[in-house]
Amino acid sequence: MPTRRHLIGAAGLMAVAARASAQGSYPTRPVRLVVGAPPGGGNDIVARLLAERLGRHFGQNFVVDNRPGASGARAAEWVTQQPADGHVLLLANVATHAINAVLVKDSTFDADRDSVPVAPIGTSxxxxxxxxxxxxxxxxxxxxxxxxxxxxxxxxxxxxxxxxxxxxxxxxxxxxxxxxxxxxxxxxxxxxxxxxxxxxxxxxxxxxxxxxxxxxxxxxxxxTSGERWPLAPELPTMIESGVPDFTVTTWFGVTARSGTPDPILAALWSAIDGMLAQADFQQALAAIGAVPMPMGRVDFGRFMTGEQQRWRDIVTAARVTLND
Known part of the structure; x- marks a missing residue:
């Protein structure tokens, strides 16, 4: 007769097998990488670089879907209306996951509630x-x-x-x-x-x-970066130039709808994180003025939460509105 220890062990093995199955079968159809900006800009270029490489990695098409409007808020809202199965992803950035929470008053998207971090890509x-x-x-x-x-x-x-x-x-x-x-x-x-x-x-x-x-x-x-920018090391930072507490960077990464299975998120993170170490991908980022920003999923989530609070403090102190 199986003991409680044996039963727990069997349940654990079944859970591991289920996770492996979910990861192994993903993706089952083309994946949309949604960009909240029109074609041609930096975010669109990054998305296309990423989609081409993810397509090769997973053996499935990754298609860039441009949905501009309200600094990316409309794209983020649309992603929350799709199934939470990893087949619709968002190219997140400082606007969609930090600034919009403060400035776009009519947005129904809540970054903490509606999305989960997949992987960071780069910063500029x-x-x-x-x-x-x-x-x-x-x-x-x-x-x-x-x-x-x-x-x-x-x-x-x-x-x-x-x-x-x-x-x-x-x-x-x-x-x-x-x-x-x-x-x-x-x-x-x-x-x-x-x-x-x-x-x-x-x-x-x-x-x-x-x-x-x-x-x-x-x-x-x-x-405006906190340290001298590696692509233009001859230029001082604003802080070095005598302006205290002045750091502004743009960044971009990938998020998914809340509820997306963890094995899918882990598979995507592993694929993207691996790309950040590749010389050709780093060169492609450098061509648009960016450098890789590798970190784990948990740290990426904490980073985005910190960015949202930082920009909330700045916007409040400066009394910024979109009617300027």
């Missing part, structure tokens, strides 16, 4: 750039100029509510300068006007402006 910095006609060569000179000319400097962004906009508001909060936000519909027209001097400065995403900087059409003063 913003870069403080000024039009060449502005007579400043450093962050300190910019602050002094702005203080001597309150309300006369305009800073551009690719749109209200993103990290480029909020970095400008954080700059105002940390330094007390009076500069005016001018939102654009995308980074392209903003950079064009910045080069022409229509707006005088921006805390732009690194890949959007670095080409103009290297071509001499813009002047870079600093990066």
């Amino acid at each position: 910095t913003n870069i403080l750039v000024v039009t060449p006609s502005l007579p400043v060569q450093s962050v300190a000179e910019l602050i002094a100029y702005a203080r001597a000319n309150p309300g006369k400097l305009n800073y551009g962004s690719a749109g209200s509510g993103g990290s480029v906009h909020l970095a400008g508001e954080l700059f105002k909060l940390r330094t007390g300068v009076d500069i005016v936000h001018v939102p654009y519909r995308g980074a392209g027209p903003m950079v064009t006007d910045l080069m022409a001097g229509t707006v005088q400065l921006a805390f732009d995403n690194y890949p959007s402006s670095i080409g103009a900087v290297r071509g001499g059409a813009l002047r870079a003063l600093a990066v």
Whole structure:
């Protein structure tokens, strides 16, 4: 007659077998990787890099599904309406899982309630750039100029509510300068006007402006990462430049709908984490100004929760709204 110990052992083996079966049969059909932005931008490029490699790894098609709107909030909402079986994933980022929780008031998506972390992918910095006609060569000179000319400097962004906009508001909060936000519909027209001097400065995403900087059409003063950026080590950080507690980075990873089986999440994490160590994938990230951000699923979840609280504190202190 089997003992209690034998019964527990059998139950444990059955659970392990069930998990292995769930992992081994995934995916059973094409997987959608949903991106809350139109084709062509950094998030879309990352998603396509990831989809192609995941497709090879799992022997199944991974298809990028672009669903722009409300800084990714609409895409995140749509994913929560799909089955929790790992066949619909979200390319999460600082907007969908941190900033939107504070700024997009009509969103029904709750990152903590509605999603689970799968794997981080990479991170990038913003870069403080000024039009060449502005007579400043450093962050300190910019602050002094702005203080001597309150309300006369305009800073551009690719749109209200993103990290480029909020970095400008954080700059105002940390330094007390009076500069005016001018939102654009995308980074392209903003950079064009910045080069022409229509707006005088921006805390732009690194890949959007670095080409103009290297071509001499813009002047870079600093990066917004906590440490010097490995792709531009010659530029000081904002903190090094005398602005305290100033760190702004963009990041992206993959999440799934809450309730997705753990073996599927583990299989996806293992596949993505393995890619981050591959030289060709690192080179592809570097081409869009990003570096890998490897960490475990639990740590990734804690990271996103910390980001949400950090941006909530900044937005509240700076009194930012989407009506700026």
